[in-house]
Amino acid sequence: MKKKKKNENSSKIFKYHDHEACFGDAITLIEDYFIEKKLQLTPLRRKVFEILIEDHKPLGAYEILDKLGKAGFSSSPPIAYRVLDFLMEHGFVHKVQGLNAFIACSNPEHSHFPTFVICRKCEKVAEVSDDKTRLNLSSPEITDFKIEKTTIELTGICSTCENAEIR
Amino acid sequence: MKKKKKNENSSKIFKYHDHEACFGDAITLIEDYFIEKKLQLTPLRRKVFEILIEDHKPLGAYEILDKLGKAGFSSSPPIAYRVLDFLMEHGFVHKVQGLNAFIACSNPEHSHFPTFVICRKCEKVAEVSDDKTRLNLSSPEITDFKIEKTTIELTGICSTCENAEIR
DNA sequence: CATTACATGTTATAACATAACATAATTGTA
DNA sequence: TACAATTATGTTATGTTATAACATGTAATG
Known part of the structure; x- marks a missing residue:
C-alpha cells in the first residue's frame, strides 16, 4: 500500500486523521505535561496511554488489562483502574459512560467539558x-x-x- | 407538622415541589399514555414506576429489586432491567449514567434530551x-x-x- | 379456542469496579 | 548516605451492575 486510505468512513465527524502524527504528538504532549507537573510517567502509565492512543477508540478496562498482560505487565483489575483514574484526573483519558469504556483525550487543551x-x-x-x-x-x-x-x-x-x- | 417544610435545600435547582401532586400527575400521565399507545400498564410496570416516582431520586436496579421483593414481586435482576428498559423506551424513566441509577422522568413532554x-x-x-x-x-x-x-x-x-x- | 405476541419467572454467568492490605520504587531531607 | 515520607504497583478477594438463555404464564387477535 503506497498511501494510507484517505477515508474509509465518509462521515465528516469520523474523518481521517494522520494517526502517526497524532500518536507522536500525544506522547510528546503527555511527556511535557508530566515533566512540568513533576509527575511520574512510569512505564505502566505510559503503556496504558499508548494502548489507548494506538487504538484510538474506547476500550474497556478489561481489554486494556489484556493488552497490559500481553505486554508483560501485571493485569489484575486495580492496575488498570488506578492508572485510568490517574490519567483521567490529568485530562489525558476520558470515560465514555455509554460504553463503560475509556478513550485517550484528543484535545491538547485538555478541555474539561468534552x-x-x-x-x-x-x-x-x-x-x-x-x-x-x-x-x-x-x-x-x-x-x-x-x-x-x-x-x-x-x-x-x-x-x-x-x-x-x-x- | 402543619405544613410541609418549604425547602430544606436552599439551592434553587433542587427546589421544593409538591410531591403529592407530582405523584398523582405522573400516574395519570402514564396511564393515559399507555391507553393511548395500547400498552399494558401491568402491576409490575406500575409498581416500578411508582417506586421511582415515590423516591423521586435515582435508584439502582438492585434497590428497585429489593423494593419489588418487599412488595411481593419477583426480584431476580432481569425483572427490573426489563421493566426499566421498557419504561425508558417510552420516556418515563431515564438512566443517570454517572450513578448507574434510574430516575422517573419529571418532564411531561417526554423530552428525549434531558x-x-x-x-x-x-x-x-x-x-x-x-x-x-x-x-x-x-x-x-x-x-x-x-x-x-x-x-x-x-x-x-x-x-x-x-x-x-x-x- | 387456537394462535401469536407479549410479559414474567428462573438460573446462571458475564462484565464492570473497588476494598483492603502488601510490597517496592522514588523523593525529600537530616 | 540513610532515613522517613510519599508515591506507585502488586495481589487477593469481593462487591456491584447487567445480560444470556430458556421456561412459563397471560393477553389480544382472528
Whole structure:
C-alpha cells in the first residue's frame, strides 16, 4: 500500500486523521505535561496511554488489562483502574459512560467539558471540541450550582452506517 | 407538622415541589399514555414506576429489586432491567449514567434530551428541561450524524453542600 | 379456542469496579 | 548516605451492575 486510505468512513465527524502524527504528538504532549507537573510517567502509565492512543477508540478496562498482560505487565483489575483514574484526573483519558469504556483525550487543551459522538452501529467515537457543541451552562436554573465535570454523549448513527442500513 | 417544610435545600435547582401532586400527575400521565399507545400498564410496570416516582431520586436496579421483593414481586435482576428498559423506551424513566441509577422522568413532554444536574455530595439530582440548557446540536461537525439519544449530566456541588464544606 | 405476541419467572454467568492490605520504587531531607 | 515520607504497583478477594438463555404464564387477535 503506497498511501494510507484517505477515508474509509465518509462521515465528516469520523474523518481521517494522520494517526502517526497524532500518536507522536500525544506522547510528546503527555511527556511535557508530566515533566512540568513533576509527575511520574512510569512505564505502566505510559503503556496504558499508548494502548489507548494506538487504538484510538474506547476500550474497556478489561481489554486494556489484556493488552497490559500481553505486554508483560501485571493485569489484575486495580492496575488498570488506578492508572485510568490517574490519567483521567490529568485530562489525558476520558470515560465514555455509554460504553463503560475509556478513550485517550484528543484535545491538547485538555478541555474539561468534552462532548462525545457515538455511532451505535460501528461504535466509532469522536470527541468534539467543546466550542463546537456548547451547552448553555449559564442558565439561571443552574447558577447556584458549581459544575465540576460534565458528561455529554450524543448517541445515534453516522451517515455511513445509516446508508448501509436496510430498513 | 402543619405544613410541609418549604425547602430544606436552599439551592434553587433542587427546589421544593409538591410531591403529592407530582405523584398523582405522573400516574395519570402514564396511564393515559399507555391507553393511548395500547400498552399494558401491568402491576409490575406500575409498581416500578411508582417506586421511582415515590423516591423521586435515582435508584439502582438492585434497590428497585429489593423494593419489588418487599412488595411481593419477583426480584431476580432481569425483572427490573426489563421493566426499566421498557419504561425508558417510552420516556418515563431515564438512566443517570454517572450513578448507574434510574430516575422517573419529571418532564411531561417526554423530552428525549434531558439534562441532569447531580450534586456529588448530597447526590441530589435535578432534571433540567432541555430548553434551559441547550446544546448547540447544529454544529457543522455533526450534521451528518443522526442523534437518537443524548446523555447530558452536569456533576458538581450544589450551593447548600458547598456552604457546608469545611475546606 | 387456537394462535401469536407479549410479559414474567428462573438460573446462571458475564462484565464492570473497588476494598483492603502488601510490597517496592522514588523523593525529600537530616 | 540513610532515613522517613510519599508515591506507585502488586495481589487477593469481593462487591456491584447487567445480560444470556430458556421456561412459563397471560393477553389480544382472528
